[in-house]
Amino acid sequence: MQETNILWADDEIDLLKPHIMLLNEKGYYVKTVTNGHDAVEAFKNSFFDLVFLDENMPGLTGLETLSTLKNINPLVPMVMVTKNEEEFLMEDAIGSKIDDYLIKPVNPKQILLTIKKLTENKRLVSEKTSMAYQQEFRNLGMTLNDNLDYKEWAEVYKKLVYWEISLEKLEDEGMHEILTMQKSEANAQFSKFIEKNYLKWVKDPDSGPLTSPQLLRKKVFPQLESNRPTFFFLIDNLRYDQWKVINDVLANYYRIDEEDTYYSILPTATQYARNAIFSGMMPSDMERQFPQLWQNDEDEGGKNLHEEAFLSALIKSTVRKECKFSYNKILTLEQGRDVVDILPNLMGNELNVLVYNFVDMLSHARTDMAMIRELANDEAAYRSLTLSWFQHSPLLDALKWLASKNVKVVITTDHGTIKVRHPSKVIGDRNTNTNLRYKQGKNLNYIDKDVFLVKNPQDAKLPKLHVSSSFIFAKEDTYFVYPNNYNQFVNYFNETFQHGGISLEEMIIPCITYSPK
Template structure:
């Protein structure tokens, strides 16, 4: 391993010889100077991993030397050593982007700890994180072989996401590979769990997890307060891991009250899951109650055009009182800016629902546009793209503005998405729908091991297009491919983000409540 080089400038450097000898013994290479000018000259000519500066030196002071060093190399860590603990000095030092400071007389162990913290922090964290995951790997593996409840599956998924986000910062390909395999195994077991239990949950809702059609009735409506507006923001297609990386930006402005999850209904597709949220009904019941509004897969036109009407009906049917509310759908940047401008007008409502479509567009753009495929070529990059969008979006601007008011905020989604890798052959007639993660139709031909087959859609409270219609859902990271254009399909869709089927990522999604600080 390459030795760490340290530049140390102090006009009383001779008094620090014991410290420097100790550091040399520990394998650090320390170059010393008695003034800021010489230290600066040396810094310009050579490379140093870390700089120690005495605050009170003749000629260039420590702060002046610090400023010059940061102009040359902003990323080099600099530690200021001072006898002076006055607040204004500390503020000046912090303002000059100091990385740490020590108070004289300095203790050799303090110096050593500071060096490790500033130069070896990444390595130490990496080693500790890898070791912690290795210990947890066995526990997770054993858990996956047990008969888990839906709440235990939520815990497993959250733990996998925790390790995914922790390990992505490390340059350890081996650990990433192990986690990827473990996540795949988790999705295999989860798919079996859903096959075994889903129809019973639909039939007996009290025995299952909170699902799309129950979300507003059981979570949102009971929490409405007539004297405080609630902003219910649904970011389409937002996975739990994507929420985790934007959450720190939200909590800069809001206090997080509760982190919760719910299960998306099947299919985990917008026309089913999101319509179910706003109507409070399963798709079959929607078709019966709203025959002119419900759109089946083979119908022409948009599939989410009546959410506002579904919401109004749901409120009236459930609460049996007037709730002053608004519904806004944001599909473009300009519409997002309009929301920011209109926030004051929304403050008089008890409930404001805002649907943000960006993440869904991102997942589809990744399929359609080569440039986006390059930018979001893996899970970490996909998350990064989401974070970048959120940081610069009108949505964050709106949240900052809302944080200045007394409001309740809810961030949620309708379903997640998964990166597909395994093609599954299917044959259907020309009326079969185009979604890659589920198919409905008659005379479907498929590999039974690769799908969850619902022979009678009405058992899942899904509409039945024809007497012999059935639904099939891909499991884990599969996607449906027609045999007659197999290679072309695989080349185009492999490794793209899709939704509609069964996976942890698609079905277990966030529902998070915040309040103004």
Template sequence: MDAITILWADDEIDLLKPHILFLEEKGYQVLPTPSGDDALDILEENRVDIVLLDENMPGLSGLETLEIIKSKYPSLPVIMITKSEEEFIMEEAIGSKISDYLIKPVNPKQILLSLKKNLDTSRLVSEKSTSKYQQEFRQIGMTLGDRLDHEEWADVYKKLVYWELELDKSKETGMDEILHMQKNEANSQFCKFVENNYTYWLSHPEDAPVMSQSLFKNYVIPELKKKDNSVFFIVIDNLRYDQWKTLAPIISQDYWIDKEDVFYSILPTTTQYSRNSIFAGMMPGEIAKRYPDKWSNDEDDGGKNLHEEFFIEEQLKRNNLNIKFSYNKVLNVSYGNKVLNEIPGMFNNPLNVIVYNFVDMLSHARTDTQIVKELASDEAAYRSVVKSWFEHSTLYEIIKEIAARGGKLIITTDHGSIRVKEASKIVGDKEVNTNLRYKQGKTLSYVEKNVLAIKNPEDAHLPKVNVSQSFVFAKDDYFFAYPNNYNHYVKYYKDTFQHGGISLEEMLIPVVMLSPKK
């Protein structure tokens, strides 16, 4: 690797010879110059990695030199060095996008630290991240062998997501593969955990984690009973926990994160079941019995989430909250702008519910559209696309407007998604639903080791359409494929993001309480 080249411009450069020798001993190449004009000439003729620039030079000043450097070489890092502690000089330099600011007298080690911070950070962070994950890998591996409860599983998943994001930043591909293997092992164990506990939780809610049907009661109702401010409850359809962690730094510019949890989506992990359960405060089986005209089964025509506003109203009444609320479902930019314009008036309501559907639409578009598939080719790219969308979305504008007016915010989702890898054959009659991660029907034939089968839907508090109906949920990263035209089907859906089954990514999903910074 070539030596890092430093351009050092200072009118007292001759007095800095000991500093230059120290840096050269550390392997740096230093190009010294006594003026800003000379510094610009050197940049025309040489490849330079970083500039050390004295602020107070005769002729072309440091700030003037900085402005020219940044106009010609915008990505070249510049460290400003000055005798002055005047605040306006610091502000001018920082406004011109300097990389660091040092006040004279500086010692060689201060300069070395600044150089490493600006030139070597990515390598040092990568090495540190790799070393730390290697230690954590063993600890997580030992934990997976224990009998974990639902809270411990949430902690394991948070750790895996943390390291996924850290290694993604460090671009350490070797450790990436090891993490992927550990996530696969974790998902395998998690599926067994869900298989052993899911129906028990539903009949013993006192031992259960917070799930879709209890989310509103545990997070929204207590805030409404405080009666101290408007509460905005935003549901971003199909938002995974790792995607939330990518959005969190952006939202944190306007909000304090008071509480960040994960809760368990019910099965099937789809909007039709999970989001209706959130808003109704009931499992799908109870919704179908109590409001038969408001529930649609898989085989029924028409939309499956058409009565969410009604379910919210009913749940509020059951909790003795006879309050005004608004409900909006955003499916496009124009409706998003309409909601944005209506935010001021929403502060007259104790509760405002906003459903935002973009991430789910992106997931489906990725399956069907080649260009979207290439843009979101893997988990890291998928996170990046979601982040880019959010930064330029009306949803972000809505959140900033709520913060500016002092609104309380709760952000959550209805389910996550998993990148499917392996096909699992299934056979059913013509009434079987089309979802790739769960199937329900009368005559299902499947590979038993790849699924959780619920022979009696009532055990999982799901609607029972007929006597012989059953549900099966794909485990791990399997997706269902029919024997007819099997190879084409597998090729088309492999590596797509799907939901409906059992995995950490689909079931363990974020719910976040936020307070405005203003």
């Protein structure tokens, strides 16, 4: 292990010789100085992993020395050591970005603990995390061979996300590769599970998980009985792992009342899944009951232009006719700011629905823009980009404002997205839709092992456009490519984030209920 270099500044350094001798015996190199000026000179001329500063030194005080050293290199951990327990001194030190604070007399165990915490913490955490995942890898491997139900699959996915986020902090390519392989295996087994069970759930919704059409009835409308405004935020295309990272920010303002997941319907595409949420219906039912509102893949124009009308009909049939609600769709930064401005007016409604399209735009932008492809070149970067957007978004401004009010907040999405890596050739006629993860059309020609075939769309409660039309859904991380422009498609779409098919990432998605702290 590389030697740890420590700078220790104290005008009574001779009294600390026993401590320094012990640190030398433990393999640490300690450079000692007796005043702030010498500490600054030593810090300029050599690299140190850690600095101990006496608070009360002649000349430059500990706080003044701290400030100077931080200006030279703000990344080196610094510890204030003092006899003074005055609260204002501690506050000043913390405000100056001190990393730890020790009260004299200090004992050797305190010193060692502080050094390990500040210089070896990353290594110790890395070793412990790797060992813990190796154990969990075996457990998950055995679990994947069990006959899991829909609840157990949700738990498996949550565990995989937990380890993915934990391991991303480690510089261990081997662990990342093992996890990627395990996620791939999990998605292969999950695709078989969906292929076996999905049509049964459609036929008998009570036999399966909570799905898109049930979401508002089961998770949102019951909140309206609390006699306080409910704000329902649907962030389009938000995966469970992306929710986990933005939740770290939300935890400063909200407590979680219920953390749950639900299953998106197929196709895991906005026009199907989100319309199903707001109508409370499967797509074929929407087409039959609202022929003037439902848009099929072949139809011209936007496919999600009537969510408010669907929502109004669902509220009237499910809650009560006089329920006051609002619906706002946010597509731009300006629209997001406008919504923040009108929040006081929305407090008079029982239900307020706000749809944010940013994450969906981000996934498509990653496909379309070279710069975004560079910024979100892997799963960790994709999460990081989502977090960066959220931290600077009007959505967070709205949630901060609501955090001081007596409200209920529900955050969810309509489907997730998966990074696609394996092209699969498909042939269809000119009316076949363009989505890379599902196809609807006549006489589709495809590779059997890569797809879940729904020969009769009515079995999945999907519109049947023609007598011979069927649906195919891409499994795992495959995506559909036409043979006549195969190389062009692969170069353009490989390793982009897509949705519409079957994967843990697309189908098992978060639905979280919050109350302000």
